[in-house]
Amino acid sequence: MIHAPLLKISPNAQGFTKAAEILRAGGLVAFGTETVYGLGADACNDTAVAGIYKAKGRPSFNPLIVHLATVELAEKYCVFNDDARALAAAFWPGALTLVLPVRPDAGVSKLVTAGLDTLAVRVPDHAVAQEFLQAFGGPVAAPSANPSGRISPTTAEHVVAGLTGKIDAVIDGGPCSVGVESTIVSCVGEPALLRAGGIPAEAISACLGRPIAMPDDPDTPMSPGQLASHYAPKGQVRLNAEHVEEGEVLLGFGPVDADLNLSPSGDLTEAAARLFDCLHQLDAMGATRIAVSPIPNHGLGRAINDRLKRAAAPRD
Ligand code: TXA
Numbered sequence: 638m639i640h641a642p643l644l645k646i647s648p649n650a651q652g653f654t655k656a657a658e659i660l661r662a663g664g665l666v667a668f669g670t671e672t673v674y675g676l677g678a679d680a681c682n683d684t685a686v687a688g689i690y691k692a693k694g695r696p697s698f699n700p701l702i703v704h705l706a707t708v709e710l711a712e713k714y715c716v717f718n719d720d721a722r723a724l725a726a727a728f729w730p731g732a733l734t735l736v737l738p739v740r741p742d743a744g745v746s747k748l749v750t751a752g753l754d755t756l757a758v759r760v761p762d763h764a765v766a767q768e769f770l771q772a773f774g775g776p777v778a779a780p781s782a783n784p785s786g787r788i789s790p791t792t793a794e795h796v797v798a799g800l801t802g803k804i805d806a807v808i809d810g811g812p813c814s815v816g817v818e819s820t821i822v823s824c825v826g827e828p829a830l831l832r833a834g835g836i837p838a839e840a841i842s843a844c845l846g847r848p849i850a851m852p853d854d855p856d857t858p859m860s861p862g863q864l865a866s867h868y869a870p871k872g873q874v875r876l877n878a879e880h881v882e883e884g885e886v887l888l889g890f891g892p893v894d895a896d897l898n899l900s901p902s903g904d905l906t907e908a909a910a911r912l913f914d915c916l917h918q919l920d921a922m923g924a925t926r927i928a929v930s931p932i933p934n935h936g937l938g939r940a941i942n943d944r945l946k947r948a949a950a951p952r953d
């Protein structure tokens with residue numbers, strides 16, 4: 638997609654059709670929600686999702702929230718238990734994100750889940766977000782629509798100021814009414830608060846009928862950021878490998894003779910899009926020692942290297 642200039646889309650039928658077309662073509666569309674503006678991509682398109690990280694200049698691959706128009710659609714992608722159903726009934730559409738086991742046949746990019754077997758889902762409560770999601774019909778991966786390290790955007794103007802030249806379009810939804818990100822609750826096992834946000838923890842506990850485990854609890858050491866580092870291949874990883882040693886499988890980058898290649902042409906967007914899938918494939922192959930070709934440390938290469946460094950770190 639061509640990212641300049643940034644197209645400002647009005648929230649009408651024609652605009653939503655256009656925005657959905659851009660997503661289907663693999664483009665990036667920012668859109669208003671009640672919490673903050675999201676930077677949306679087709680959650681099933683690896684390259685489009687890699688484009689989110691590129692546009693934001695994110696130096697690491699955190700898993701992303703998938704946005705859907707209805708609870709029924711969310712149930713197609715995740716497995717809901719009784720707690721999750723109760724929370725969805727009470728707070729959706731709204732500023733709540735649920736982390737749930739992903740269905741094996743969900744078809745969502747591994748770059749969205751960062752290779753985890755859980756998926757974060759949210760049904761937003763905003764007319765623009767709703768109509769956009771309905772026009773697209775599928776899952777939309779969307780982090781906040783700001784360059785990495787900058788403040789989350791709560792108007793279309795913030796998005797224009799931060800991301801012009803980097804994304805295709807923004808749908809103007811006016812100022813966000815909540816203005817802080819959604820509350821994230823994991824319903825994998827006993828519910829746990831992963832991020833404070835637009836819905837108070839007290840309201841979540843009241844709905845569950847018991848106090849929700851809070852991030853500072855010693856019993857719940859998993860913050861979302863830490864969770865992202867839980868997925869690593871089973872094999873030992875050696876980085877910046879210029880040659881392959883006996884017994885190693887090569888995960889290549891660029892024109893090298895490799896068992897698996899992130900991008901034979903040396904394209905960082907393609908490499909990011911394929912990264913988690915390749916790590917899973919290495920497990921499936923039973924690779925015990927993995928050599929990884931050097932990957933340039935700029936653009937998406939920084940996020941790829943960050944992820945690979947964690948995968949190569951000594952383990953217990
Ligand atoms: O209000 C919001 O939530 C906004 C709007 C656009 O919906 N989105 C947002 O996305 O704040 P983002 O990418 O800035 O934050 C997503 C958070 C990250 O902290 C990430 O680690 C966590 O969600 N997350 C996503 N998937 C997860 C998973 N499977 N397990 C644990 N945490 C997850």
Ligand code: MG
Binds near residue numbers: 781789
């Ligand atoms: Mg954010």
